[in-house]
Amino acid sequence: MSGLTGAYVPGDSLLHRLPAGVKLAGLAVSCTALLLLRGPAALAGAAAVVVLLYAVSGVGLAAAWAQVRPVRWFAVALFGVQLVFADLPTAASSTLRVVLAVALAGLVTLTTRTGAVMAALERCLAPARFAGLDPFRLSLLLSLTLRSVPVIADLVTRVREAQRARGVERSPRAFAVPLVVGALRHADALGEALAARGLDD
């Protein structure tokens, strides 16, 4: 079984068995702690803890790298800028903070099923009822957002292909216009489907 992004790695480690709510709360606390940590020694300790957590989860090196990989250029740029405007220890610690936070968030994604995350969120959203918000609508909004990410990603691929086929891959307008039109059409179709499935009845 895979998670929402297809990143979920099945397993039976301590991290897999923890409830989703505990993991999300733990993520919030540890990211705050990362911001408060001062000095290279403390951050090196944090890095060791993160590595240990990954080892405990047993997700494997490839899965771990796939979580951190998207921020690699951002990390390099951040390090460079900090090095110019501050000094080496500042550059190293702020870059390490970002990478560790991303790695921790990735670890939650890798060890938690989507259904469990959504259920935990719905429980967290329950008090919204007192503010006049419908928790069902809020969680529907989140679900629709999650569902739309791969649909829009497909649309981007199709628009890119059409651009290449017509030799206009450098034109931002030839990218943005069909993408926005396509996204709006999808929104219309989704609205119609929700009506057909009795959402507003």
Add this chain to the structure above:
Amino acid sequence: MIRLEDVHVRLGQREVLRGVTASLTERRVGVVGANGSGKSTLARLVNGLVLPTSGTVTVSGLDTRRHAARIRRGVGFLFTDPDAQIVMPTVAEDVAFSLRRKGLRREEVERRVREVLERYGLGEHADHPAHHLSGGQKQLLALCSVLVLEPEILVMDEPTTLLDLRHSRQVAALLRTLPQQVVVVTHDLPLLEDFDRVLVIDEGRIVADAEPAAAIAHYRKMMA
């Protein structure tokens, strides 16, 4: 029983349907016509997604103008593009979404979801993200989400257009086994061969209404 009486539909400046009258009582009804002939609009009239500008549409005796919500509970609708119809991130969640207001216990919801997914060969994909399914499997999922509600009437708008031959055949075979009344709008003429009745729509009017062989022959001559 679906009854249309002198139905006109105007969308913006365009008169999409111009005086359609028909009583659909047969179990398998097909609708064919050129692009832009008004056949998709005709399908949407049946569950009240589109309301007539003039004339009336009644389903099991209920007017779609006044009882759209009640009619939609009895009329399932399958769209051409399953990506628009699947609203939840994972397969089982999408089917469960259909059952959300049935007031069923969670175990009962899970049982019905599992049952329908297994019947249509999606059992092992229950917890997969919907975007990991192939196009044909997505259309089956959309169908599962409709059929889990056991509608009395099923309306399909070009259900096989995006499918490969194997999946279109699977949908065609499935159509034969469904107990419901089924109205299918399509360009897939072989799908209609064993239907009870086929309507041919052209420029917003019914121009032929017969058993499949005669209606399809008329349609082919018209398109020649």
